[in-house]
Amino acid sequence: MKEQNFSYVPDEQELEKASNGYIMSLVAVVVGLPLPVINLLATFVFFLANRRSTYFVRWHCTQALLSQFSLFLVNTVGFWWTLSVLFREDVEISNPYIAYIATVLCFNIGELVLTIYTAIKTRKGEHISWWFYGPLTNLICKS
Amino acid sequence: MKKSLFQALLLILIFAGIFYGLSQVNWMKLFRVEKVTDALEKQLGDMVWSDMDKKSIESGPEYKKLDSVLNAICKGNGLNRDEIKLHLMEDAEVNAFALPDHHMVVYTGLIKEAKSNDEIAGVLAHEIAHMELKHVMKKLVKQIGYSILISITTGDAGGEVIKEVLGILTSSAYDRSLEKDADLKAVEYLKNAKLDVKAFADFLYRLGEENEGAVPLTWISTHPDPKERAKYILKEGQVTRD
Incomplete structure (x- = not known):
């Protein structure tokens, strides 16, 4: 992660x-902690609302959305794995599950x-570009 | 673009690396999951067994027959026979089931229905497989819940819960995949003990045909389709049905 100069x-x-x-x-974390899709949805709705901004x-909405999306993928696997551990007789708590x-x-x-x-930092006017997500946002989001 | 792809790959590798590293830790031992479950199973086994209202037959020709078949399976597979608490009960129902802590209950109805010791051996091998593969506790934990099972042993849960545990273990099947695992393990036990795998399949097939009769065939009606089971048992045992 590094602070960069923005074009304006x-x-x-x-x-x-x-x-x-x-x-x-962050707000969505409070509401949807057990449901990984809530965070992504909240960020996506905000992104849609500001797509002409x-x-x-x-x-920044794109960078936030991309980071939430990758987190959503790994959280979804954990979510369904947990449901299987809870409700399926042939899936049980194991070392790989706890590790995941x-x-x-x-x-x-x-x-x-x-x-x-x-x-x-963004509220203070600093432009923070995340490692991986920043360059990816540059590719997707055009001025 | 190339840089982003490289970073994406690196991110995946970091995730996989942390996951792999944490997978090497024996969390189950660290959190004493197996030890606690074993202790819970022992307590539950004693409580559930003492709650059963039928009297166990501990002698006579039927018990001896059952005991000799069980001994043969255990001997052929290096299993500890003393660990299995065999209980024969007077009941016309064709049923056999495993309770926690290696309690195995067989009804006299099943002995009468079987035409040979090999047929009985198939059922016993199936129930031993449920015990050895720890299916009994898996099923209870999923259907009753860990905390309620613990509350039974501490006396916080009422007798109704023990009856519910008993009901689940005596008159409902395990998950389909667990039943198949138990059948395949049973085939392995039968083969190792040089017992007839085909007799087990034949018994299932015959019970499947008789399922509409007057005597309740609980062991069959609560389990997956007996003919389908007979097929994969024969396939696993690599024998053909006449």
């Missing part, structure tokens, strides 16, 4: 909207910390 200086309203793109996924806002849940938990906590950090 965004105004106060843009900073708030862009920061809210990250906050959306300024470049700065769209860029621990791994997913590490990634979720990491992503949560980064999201909070980026939301704060």
